[in-house]
Amino acid sequence: MAAALSPGEEHDRFVEWAQKQGIEINGVGPARFAGRGMGIVAAKDLKIPKNVSIHGRLAAYLALAYNDSSSEYKPWQDIWPSQDEFKSILPINWPKELQDVLPESAKDLLNTQRTNIEKDWLQIHRSHPSIPESLFKYTWLIVNTRSFYWNYPNLPASRLPKKRQALTSEDCYAMCPFMDYFNHLSVGACMPTCDSKGYSVTANRDYKAGEEVYVLYGGHSNDLLLIEYGFILDNNDHDTTKLDHLILPRLSSSQEEILKEDGFHGNYTLSTAPPTTCHRTQAALRLLTLPSRRYDAFISGTDDGAADQAKVDILLNQLLEAYSRDIMAILEEIGEFVDNQGISDPAQKAMLLRRWKQIRDMVNVHIRELSR
Numbered sequence: 001m002a003a004a005l006s007p008g009e010e011h012d013r014f015v016e017w018a019q020k021q022g023i024e025i026n027g028v029g030p031a032r033f034a035g036r037g038m039g040i041v042a043a044k045d046l047k048i049p050k051n052v053s054i055h056g057r058l059a060a061y062l063a064l065a066y067n068d069s070s071s072e073y074k075p076w077q078d079i080w081p082s083q084d085e086f087k088s089i090l091p092i093n094w095p096k097e098l099q100d101v102l103p104e105s106a107k108d109l110l111n112t113q114r115t116n117i118e119k120d121w122l123q124i125h126r127s128h129p130s131i132p133e134s135l136f137k138y139t140w141l142i143v144n145t146r147s148f149y150w151n152y153p154n155l156p157a158s159r160l161p162k163k164r165q166a167l168t169s170e171d172c173y174a175m176c177p178f179m180d181y182f183n184h185l186s187v188g189a190c191m192p193t194c195d196s197k198g199y200s201v202t203a204n205r206d207y208k209a210g211e212e213v214y215v216l217y218g219g220h221s222n223d224l225l226l227i228e229y230g231f232i233l234d235n236n237d238h239d240t241t242k243l244d245h246l247i248l249p250r251l252s253s254s255q256e257e258i259l260k261e262d263g264f265h266g267n268y269t270l271s272t273a274p275p276t277t278c279h280r281t282q283a284a285l286r287l288l289t290l291p292s293r294r295y296d297a298f299i300s301g302t303d304d305g306a307a308d309q310a311k312v313d314i315l316l317n318q319l320l321e322a323y324s325r326d327i328m329a330i331l332e333e334i335g336e337f338v339d340n341q342g343i344s345d346p347a348q349k350a351m352l353l354r355r356w357k358q359i360r361d362m363v364n365v366h367i368r369e370l371s372r
């Protein structure tokens with residue numbers, strides 16, 4: 001490595017002048033190199049941030065450009081929701097009292113989101129200390145609400161961020177200004193497609209002028225839509241709610257072991273679309289109610305479970321009845337929040353009540369079906 005020599009005063013003056021013209025210089029400087037004239041030297045150890053997700057990198061990139069009025073992204077930035085809008089609609093910015101009464105699966109998603117932001121922020125703060133935390137968290141949420149799945153179609157291996165087989169969905173993020181105008185609908189929406197040139201959205205039917213054209217973001221439950229995007233749908237064919245908190249506490253430690261071994265431990269869901277309870281729930285309920293040979297026959301597929309369904313349904317009914325009563329208490333508790341907790345944004349409380357009423361209806365529909 002050739003030694004870098006001190007450049008001389010005229011270069012100090014030039015650097016000062018360049019910075020005044022708006023040139024940003026971070027961690028490097030001019031130096032003289034024997035046989036090459038001037039060059040650039042690392043003024044400190046420069047570390048490429050490791051373990052920063054694509055999501056975190058996109059957020060940092062947008063944050064670095066954010067306060068630059070000549071940035072090519074300025075017209076795009078100007079149409080994003082404001083930081084205040086995000087404070088109101090995204091549960092990560094809600095008061096703790098409201099976060100604490102989110103449905104269980106929404107709480108799990110919120111915890112994951114919080115962990116991911118914090119992990120990215122720690123790395124980015126180390127490599128880019130000039131980015132303010134609040135700005136990074138805002139651009140992270142912009143990426144979260146406005147990015148699309150991108151599987152690097154046909155991209156040569158040399159241009160991939162990792163070996164193709166090592167790419168996970170966390171790596172497959174892309175942003176597409178204008179396509180991010182589209183709102184989401186669970187049924188009847190257009191399906192975006194992508195190839196190596198980019199994305200396209202083609203109308204899936206005739207539209208009258210003035211009609212809204214939606215795209216499908218994915219088969220998402222309302223808890224996911226609430227946490228990741230800050231809205232829920234009244235009619236969502238992909239809606240589900242978790243039953244883990246009803247089933248897991250009833251399992252003995254040996255039953256837990258069996259379910260873990262069989263791959264059926266946790267993630268028990270009730271959904272709006274049939275079949276309304278998932279296979280995992282049916283397996284766990286069978287272990288709780290039936291002799292182990294009947295459970296074994298069900299999970300091995302040698303028995304369709306129909307003969308035992310009535311016994312299993314009695315337990316499910318009890319669990320759902322208890323859940324329905326708990327939800328009534330939760331609705332009352334949230335209803336009293338404005339007076340007791342000083343919640344300042346009524347839209348947040350209204351959203352939470354709306355979500356719990358959807359879950360109450362989903363549970364009650366199922367109780368009615370079981371009693372038929």
Ligand SMILES: C[S@@+](CC[C@H](N)C(=O)[O-])C[C@H]1O[C@@H](n2cnc3c(N)ncnc32)[C@H](O)[C@@H]1O
Pocket residue numbers: 079080081089145146179180181182183184185228229230231232233
């Ligand atoms: C990709 S952007 C769509 C454009 C966005 N509506 C805007 O004003 O910039 C995603 C955001 O749009 C909103 N959104 C999308 N679909 C929606 C829907 N069906 N109902 C209500 N809000 C929706 C949510 O705030 C979400 O975070």
